Amino acid sequence: MKTTSNVLAGFGTTIFEVMSKLAMEHKAINLGQGFPDEDGPADVRAVAARTLEEGPNQYPPMMGVPELRQAVAEHDSRFYGLSVNWQTDTLITSGATEALAASMLGLINPGDEVVLFEPLYDCYLPMVKLAGGIPKFVRLDPPNWEIDPDKLRSAFSHKTKLVLTNSPMNPTGKVFSVPELEMIADLVIKHDCYAVCDEVYEHIIFGGKKHISLLTLPGMGDRTVRIASAGKTFSLTGWKVGYLTAAAELIGRIAKAHQFLTFTTPPNLQKAVAYGLAKEDYFYDELKSSMQAKRDFFRDGLNRIGFATAECDGTYFLNADISSIGFDGTDEEFCRLITTEAGVAAVPVSAFYQSEGARRNFARFCFCKREEVLEAAIEKLGDFFGETG
Secondary structure, three states, X not given: OOOOOHHHHOOOOOHHHHHHHHHHHOOOEEOOOOOOXXXXXXXXXXXXXXXXXXXXXXXXXXXXXXXXXXXXXXXXXXXXXXXXXXXXXXXXXXXXXXXXXXXXXXXXXXXXXXXXXXXXXXXXXXXXHHOOOEEEEEEOOOOOOOOOHHHHHHHOOOOEEEEEEEOXXXXXXXXXXXXXXXXXXXXXXXXXXXXXXXOOOOOOEOOXXXXXXXXXXXXXXXXXXXXXXXXHHOOOHXXXXXXXXXXXXXXXXXXXXXXXXXXXXXXXXXXXXXXXXXXXXXHHHHHHHHHHHHHHHHHHHHHHXXXXXXXXXXXXXXXXXXXXXXXXOOHHHHHHHHHHHHOEEOEEHHHHOOOOOOOOOEEEEEOOOOHHHHHHHHHHHHHXXXXXX
């Protein structure tokens, strides 16, 4: 028989699915895949349920229901001071993943180069390659995940079509600093290309750190696509409602791809998200503080039993140095071991790298769980490795 897609043939099943399946087989606590173990706000869910019953439940507008597009524009003005025309500068998609796919397909021509930061979320590279793009990697290393300016500059060329950023960053927990964003913006402008910004963890950011959207920097208004997600903001990852903000010309190009991918998104979920985005500041403050408390609780527990941990200023994820407890195997071996023997699942950070020479001694744990679940995971790991604290 004829071969199927050569682009996808080189990619296996996503590491999240692999580790989640292994966790289920061994009844392990799953701290691998990034989703909360409690559903989001009851009032937001109630709006979705009521709207489902009231209808209509037919195709909503391809660009998204007006209520949500207006709410996105108001949200971006409220948090970032952006002036957004909801009718031309916003688009609703079936999750941020679809938003990313539509952006790649709508903006990239075969042979265009795309700058990617690694460790990178696992869907980025397949999407770039499906669109015919050529990846150029800029590697960030633990524990500080700093950008090397020389490596960043060398990744850009006259063939660069866009740079894909992710801040706050999965899997590192890194929040890009203003100098780093300015450096990226300068290169985007110099090479006359675009920036696609995955900002789904925009409201899950800790301490004195602040999320700055690349879209707000001088000269980036016509060059930047900002992608956000209701799944992360409202702890409703199964809803798959994403939204984009960009200049009208870019939205138009991306919408052409969107119409042939999912076309639209369930109208009741869109209207519920519109309601949620208008929530008072205390909701967003509580989201930050609750997730920071979970991070602190889990980090302190890992430190107590002997793990050194990398910096984490945002997202759901904390990375632990497995060599700090004397484990001398690879991160993949470690994650399989603790899943099958200790009863706790994590994800090997090396799975998020493509270039040679990546560190293989870090494991990513998801901490957006109930405190009792995190405590049980710490106890299991402590019992397995023997507490050193």
